[in-house]
Every structure is written in C-alpha cells, then in structure tokens.
Amino acid sequence: MEIREAQQLWSALPGWLNTAGYGLPPAPAWDALQAALGDWRTGATFATDWDGATGLARAGFARLLAVPEGDVAVGAQASQLLAPVATAVADGSRVVVPEVEFTSNLFPWLVHGDRLKVVTVPTDRLVETVAAGCDLVAFSLVQSATGEVAPYEQVIAAARGVGATVVVDASQACGWLPFDAELADVVVVSAYKWLMCPRGAAFAYLSPRFRDGVRPIAAGWFAGADLRDSYYGPEMRLAGDARRFDVSPAWFSWIGAAPALAVVEQIGIAAIHDHNVALANRFLAGLDRPAGDSAIVTFDARDAGAALSAAGVRVAQRAGRLRASFHVYNTQADVDRALDVLTG
Incomplete structure (x- = not known):
C-alpha cells in the first residue's frame, strides 16, 4: 500500500x-474496536470470541520483526514484560543503562539495586562502557527524550564481546525503524506509539537462548499450554514457548491492535x-x-x-x-x- x-x-x-x-x-482498528464495544455493551457475544485478536496481533508483530511467533509474549506495558527478565539476572551482575533512558527500562533494574550494580552512562559512552565489561546492557533503540537512534549493532557487538545479555526497548522505534530483533536477547515494545495500537497492548521478543533461564513470575491461565484447560487446579501446565510469559489480555486493546498492525504490515x-x-x-x-x-x-x-x-x-x-x-x-x-x- x-x-x-x-x-x-x-x-x-x-x-x-x-x-x-x-x-x-487507522480506520480498521477504530472500527473493530467500536464494534467490540457495542457487543460488550449489549452482551451480544462471549469473551472467548475476543481472545482470538491477541493471537492475530502476536502473529502480526512477529512478522513485522521477522521473528518466530513462538518467541513473542504479550503483555500490557514494557516494564511489566521486563520484570521477569530483571528478576532472572544473577546477584552481583553489572547492568549498564543510558542515563537518559525512559524509566520503563530503568526502574525494572533499579528496583533490584540491593543485589544488582546498575550503572548509568551518557549515550555516547554506551558502547565503550559495555565493551569494558558488564553482564547486561539495557537501552532504548530510539530515545524518548531526544530522538537519538542508538548504534544498535555496535552495542550488540560490544555486548557479545564480553558475554553480556542485550535488552532493548523498541517502543519509540518499532513501526518506523527497521532493525534485526534477533540480534538481541530481549526486545520489548509498548505498541500504543508507532504501532498505533490501543494503550494496554505490549509485546516482548524473548530469544530461546535466554528465556529458558527466566521464571514466568506472572503466569496465569493465559500462559497455559491449552488455554481452555488452564482455568483451574494443578498441575501447572504452562506453554512451552514465549507464551508462558503472557498475561491475560485487556480484550479491547488487542481487538484494536490486530488491524493496526496489519495496516503497518501492508504499508x-x-x-x-x-x-x-x-x-x-x-x-x-x-x-x-x-x-x-x-x-x-x-x-x-x-x-x-x-x-x-x-x-x-x-x-x-x-x-x-x-x-x-x-x-x-x-x-x-x-x-x-x-x-x-x-x-x-
């Protein structure tokens, strides 16, 4: 288009x-949302009829990033998706973050300040600081405060050189800036900005090499291997892929998200x-x-x-x-x- x-x-x-x-x-997202709100108002449908939109949105996001659908988790906001990632980082780890970083990708690390060493640096010193040694680097692909585009591949090369994990907040990039998501270990996106979804829809790319060591601390029924068999009782039956990090979706956010992502894909x-x-x-x-x-x-x-x-x-x-x-x-x-x- x-x-x-x-x-x-x-x-x-x-x-x-x-x-x-x-x-x-875009109009398809607005129209889908209005139709769903009308059904909600009158009780014209079942909640299960709304669940499918989340899967469509997940698939659309995976195509936009050219990553496997099974590597994508859905959530509500960037910091919520980062919470289990930060919890999984080993005690004593050195975490490097730009000092101008939006707090959704800063507070999840700082709340572990009693056990992690969080170092903030100017953006123009990010590559050299990572190369000097760290365990994890977390940064925005595009900075909210300045619009600065990070030297993505340089940061990743520096991180790989010292064996560091790479966590990227692409909320201000995804939807207009092409990038190779699979170079990172984790990429989170709040989708209400450049992807033009309703607020309350967010995504995380979680690479298989990293996520197997992360505990899904927010697991609920929507993280189950079979959603309809995950309502009640033991034993725990979580999905085998990134879906085990899903949180139960805010239905209307996802109903608007799926067609919005489809428009981005078409363009x-x-x-x-x-x-x-x-x-x-x-x-x-x-x-x-x-x-x-x-x-x-x-x-x-x-x-x-x-x-x-x-x-x-x-x-x-x-x-x-x-x-x-x-x-x-x-x-x-x-x-x-x-x-x-x-x-x-």
Whole structure:
C-alpha cells in the first residue's frame, strides 16, 4: 500500500506531531474496536470470541520483526514484560543503562539495586562502557527524550564481546525503524506509539537462548499450554514457548491492535521509515539544522509552545525541550504549519 493511499485510513486533525506520545488508530482498528464495544455493551457475544485478536496481533508483530511467533509474549506495558527478565539476572551482575533512558527500562533494574550494580552512562559512552565489561546492557533503540537512534549493532557487538545479555526497548522505534530483533536477547515494545495500537497492548521478543533461564513470575491461565484447560487446579501446565510469559489480555486493546498492525504490515516499515525521516528532515531544514536519521526531533523553543498550540500544532515537552514526532499520517503541510510558527 502506498503512503498516499494509506493516509486515507486516518482522521488525524492537522498538526498532530506527537506520535512519540501516542499514535492515532487507522480506520480498521477504530472500527473493530467500536464494534467490540457495542457487543460488550449489549452482551451480544462471549469473551472467548475476543481472545482470538491477541493471537492475530502476536502473529502480526512477529512478522513485522521477522521473528518466530513462538518467541513473542504479550503483555500490557514494557516494564511489566521486563520484570521477569530483571528478576532472572544473577546477584552481583553489572547492568549498564543510558542515563537518559525512559524509566520503563530503568526502574525494572533499579528496583533490584540491593543485589544488582546498575550503572548509568551518557549515550555516547554506551558502547565503550559495555565493551569494558558488564553482564547486561539495557537501552532504548530510539530515545524518548531526544530522538537519538542508538548504534544498535555496535552495542550488540560490544555486548557479545564480553558475554553480556542485550535488552532493548523498541517502543519509540518499532513501526518506523527497521532493525534485526534477533540480534538481541530481549526486545520489548509498548505498541500504543508507532504501532498505533490501543494503550494496554505490549509485546516482548524473548530469544530461546535466554528465556529458558527466566521464571514466568506472572503466569496465569493465559500462559497455559491449552488455554481452555488452564482455568483451574494443578498441575501447572504452562506453554512451552514465549507464551508462558503472557498475561491475560485487556480484550479491547488487542481487538484494536490486530488491524493496526496489519495496516503497518501492508504499508511496510521501510516505506514508513523513509516517509517519517523525510518529514523530520524537512522540519530540521526549516530550523537551519542538519538532516538526521530519526522520526523524532527535539528543539529549544519552549516559549513557542503556546503559539504552536494556538496554531493547532500539538508537540510534547520532554527534558526541557519541545519534541516533534512524524508518522505515516503526517504530511508536509503539518511540517510547514509548525515552521510557520517557529520561523515566522
């Protein structure tokens, strides 16, 4: 599906430049969600009819990342999916995290500060710090506060050189930035941003080489090998693959997630990447700044926040700067609307 054709699937008001805050649903996702809410309101169906959406979403996410479906767990948020991973890290381990890291990929390690040595470093020192020795490195593929794209393969090479585990938060990347997920041990994604799913849908890629040593501490019926045989009683009957890390799904989040992921797949992440980065670079050029490699741009213009809002431009404020983020439903007109305020 071409970008111009795909844009007809959204009802975005002009000036929405905050996908890094939350993504907007394409029509198939919105329509599916409204239909399910109608059924819920009237009791027109059974809950089991909603469970299938989670499997469709899992399969769609696996295809987007080009990983086996059996290596994907579903959850509600990034930190929840990271909790069993952090619990499995051996006492005394050295964990390296960027100091600007969003806390969903920082607090899960810091809560174990009594037994783990968590070291935070500037992003430009991440590779050298990992190469100097650590047991685990956890980092965002794209930083929420700055839009900085991590040197993914360099960090992984450094980690492999010292035998360290690699944990990646791709919440601000997955949906616009192509990457090889199987190079990492764990990749978590909150899907309500660039994948444009309802909040409450999140995924984890858990490599087989790593997950066998992790205890599924949140296991419940949805982690069972046979869901319909997992309601009551012993013995424990967990799934043999990454599904044993699933938590019971918030139905409506997944009903919206499956068609949203299908739209991303139809367009293609490579095409979305080129579109998004081109818009971001148009914005940077308008600010007399060099081109970058990210769909997220931050800039010092806090005094312009009110003027941007008055012009219908919605951006975020993060770490003392304004943040604009560009996605598939944005156009050059959105960029120029913002620039008219900032440079007019």
